[in-house]
Amino acid sequence: MCGRARCTLRPDDIPRACHVDGGSVRSLHMDRYRPSFNVSPGSNLPVVRRGDGPSGTDSEGGAVLHCMKWGLVPSFTKKTDKPDHFKMFNARSESIGEKASFRRLIPKNRCLVAVEGFYEWKKDGAKKQPYYIHLSDDRPLVFAALYDSWKNPDEEILYTFTILTTSSSSALSWLHDRMPVILAGKESTEMWFNGTPSKLDMVLKPYEGPDLVWRPVTPAMGKPSFDGPECIMEVKPKTQEKNSISRFFPVKGQNLNTQVTSSVKESRNRSSPERMKQEEIDTKDGIVHSSFTAQGSKSSRHSNAVVLPTEGAIKRERDHEEFTVDVKPTDKTKEASASPAKKKANLKNASDKQPTMLSYFGKKWLTH
8 A cells, every 4th residue: 555655856847757748738736735755645746637638638738737635535425525535545456447436537537646755664563664665766656546526515626636556566565465556667657647448457567676675764754744854764673672571482483491491591691600509507506507599499698688587587596595505305396396387386475474564563563
């Protein structure tokens, strides 16, 4: 398809680009033409059409350079309807002979649209990257088009046109499955402009010339209000971040376990200088100092992490001091070390036996 284009051509250069030679070319409504790097449907563009006189000449002789709105509004549209220029800004060349909106225009309402280039978007997931497509020597591109006229409620005649599209060329198939019908050279331009309808299929085909090139441009030109030379300046497309979530999913043809294992190995290699030694045992006082790292292995007490003592840790230290005094461990000590739940209960009972301020002052009051 073709929904954006660049047209900054001078009016005098347009008939020449369309190979319309001989005779005078009359201009009509060209005061509405505004050169732009970012033309969208609903904008005014110059088109070259045949005149209304005999043999396709104008009543004053020659062809007509006519500024029309891009986006076809059929003549049978109701006057009360609001024109929608985005509905038919393109027409599939394969079906123009079947649809009433286009079929009746083929005999006498064929025209030529000259631009310097057009834009197409490449979808990449949720994002779209625009590309500017043009000829390598910057010659104008000539599109095959159809035009029509419609009267609004004020009896004003509105001239509109649509650009024909065809299947994409082999060189552009990676970008989109459709492209505008590009008329290459004077022969094909003359065929579309003045040829008989039965032979038009000869020119309604993809342009396969090697001189059609493209480059990525800024996504800002997606807004119709964005205009200027910046629209066609080449930019570097944004690549996917290395640390994106997609790297945790298997690549086509690769096992998920293999990919996860490689990711884990990467992580271990990066953290190898920081890994701790295995469990260290202090044989002097019989205390085991150990903690678990993120890798699941035990690390020594030389870790850089600061660990604050908890109530349970203080109780275990107190139990250890009592154990060193009484060489023989009691049954209660064994039960406390065997079951965390019982250890918690013992901690609570031990704390209940400690003297409180109330008991101290109570005894003092009783003595008096």
